[in-house]
Amino acid sequence: MRTDITHDGKTETKPSGQWRTIVKVFLHKDFNFPNNDIAIAVMDQMWVFNKNVSSVRMATSSSDYVEHQCMSAGYGQLGFNLGDRMSPIMLTAEIETISRWRCTLLWEMNMDEFVCSSSAVSDVSRGDSGGPLVCRRTGDPEERDDEGVLVGIVSGKNVDATTLYTRVSAFRTWIANDYKDGGGADRTLNCNAGDTLHMSLNVVWSIILFVY
Helix, strand or coil, X not given: CEEEEECCCCCCCECCEEEEEEEEEEECCCCECCXXXXXXXXXXXXXXXXXXXXXXEECCCCCCCCCCEEEEEECCECCCCCCCCECCEEEEEEEEEECHHHHHXXXXXXXXXXXXXXXXXXXXXXXXXXXXXXXXXXXXXXXCCCCCEEEEEEEEEXXXXXXXXXXXHHHHHHHHHHCCCCCCCCEEEECCCCCEEEEECCECCCCEEXXX
């Protein structure tokens, strides 16, 4: 699937999307891929929400979201080879999640902090990391009017073609508390003036966003 949102290399705010400068990034102190693969980006100014740019509520449920309507989006590579070009157009993919017990068998590790998906229908690609996994009609108490909740953050893949997403609900406490006092014990990165982030088409990149 594709949208009409294009990335032409320019950082101009338009009706279809907005650019902001990243001033700081909070990294999880226990990050060791794929564990704790989450960060918080701080913007230089607020986003202006409209029909093209909006927020999404964070999931609270520990569900596996099997048989739910889920999607991801990004400007990642158009294939799975290192030389494949990045997409100039925001692409969306319908994601088919799989059960936690099946994912545990495939990865041979505790999967409580992850959501897993199969690539049987469609999948994300290199360069889509940090993007959102949003599921609709989940029954999550945070979901409003079937608009969906942020379930996961694109993290990585294994050779068995199973894709990992950092489970947002497992990090709600970290998001709410651990970064408040300048990041606490977590690591921080101060960003260069040219570092920007683009938001468009109702997709919130799920490197969780907070602004000054």
